[in-house]
Amino acid sequence: MKKSKLVLAMASVMLMSCADAQNGKEEAQVRKALAERLNGVKIDSIRKAPIPGMYEVAIGNELRYTDPTGRYLLEGHILDLQTRTDLTQARIDDLNKIKFDELPFELALKSVKGNGKRVMAIFEDPNCGYCKRFRQTTLASTDNVTVYTFLYNILSPDSFTKSQNIWCSSDRNKAWDDWMLNGKAAPAAPNGCTSPNDKVLALGQKMSINGTPAIFFADGSRIAGAVDQRALEAKFATIK
Known part of the structure; x- marks a missing residue:
């Protein structure tokens, strides 16, 4: 047998x-x-x-x-x-899945709300209206999340300058929120201050990111474009 x-x-x-x-x-x-x-x-x-x-x-x-x-x-x-x-x-x-843990998080802004257990990375252009609306509505109502924001400048020639000014601010997260939520521009970057703009641009192109916002999750999946809070919570619920 x-x-x-x-x-x-x-x-x-x-x-x-x-x-x-x-x-x-x-x-x-x-x-x-x-x-x-x-x-x-x-x-x-x-x-x-x-x-x-x-x-x-x-x-x-x-x-x-x-x-x-x-x-x-x-x-x-x-x-x-x-x-x-x-x-x-x-x-x-x-x-289109990525290895989330291999993202160069040192090139991103990091913000934590609540316990920060749920993690996401967003590629955003400072001139992106959909990105601003996503932050003003969806993210503003979402708790217990860690957000890595990569400043991905693809929409306008001055996106690079705006991102550099924000990156070179003494409080980058505040400068980013001031601009995206309230339209308050960051002061000009001091001489000699450099930003990771070129590295982030190369990274986004390698990942075939053609528009903003592009949202990535801990399981490597992505959402192209802004979503409302219900859709975001539903997505988080699928990630173990």
């Missing part, structure tokens, strides 16, 4: 290895066909899609779908009508 089980287990492993090899060969063929037609577009990954006979194509933080010949490329979301699930969005969320 034990020998039979061992033979079956070995046969199962061999079948899985063969299947993996076949899948890898098919995906390589699809990649080759697409590469010839997409004229140098970098394909990050190819794998079987939820729809049989289709392949998922990851290009940056976007997803496309193709047939086995690589002739047709489809743009859109796959919805599972049985489970009412957006399978494409779930996959995008998974691809």
Whole structure:
């Protein structure tokens, strides 16, 4: 009996290895066909899609779908009508996850409310109206949270200057709140004071952050854009 089980287990492993090899060969063929037609577009990954006979194509933080010949490329979301699930969005969320603990927190402002047990990081531009509204409404009503704010200057030429002035203030958090909540600008940065603006900009670009606010959570997931308090609390509730 034990020998039979061992033979079956070995046969199962061999079948899985063969299947993996076949899948890898098919995906390589699809990649080759697409590469010839997409004229140098970098394909990050190819794998079987939820729809049989289709392949998922990851290009940056976007997803496309193709047939086995690589002739047709489809743009859109796959919805599972049985489970009412957006399978494409779930996959995008998974691809966009980061290693939260590896963020360079020394480049961010840090504020703590209440016990600070719930942690989030926000990339914000000082000229971002949605960021200001998010702070004035959602964050103002949220307790027991630690917030790391990365000053991510992408919206206006003077965003860099405003962020540098805030970073070089004697109380950075107060200067940031004064500006974002009350529109009170920080005084000009003293000569010789430097800010991490360039490092944060490079970091955000590496993380494919194209707009602000971009909110990240301890589980590595992100929300692109401002949300209300109910949505934020619902998100926190999913993080263990």
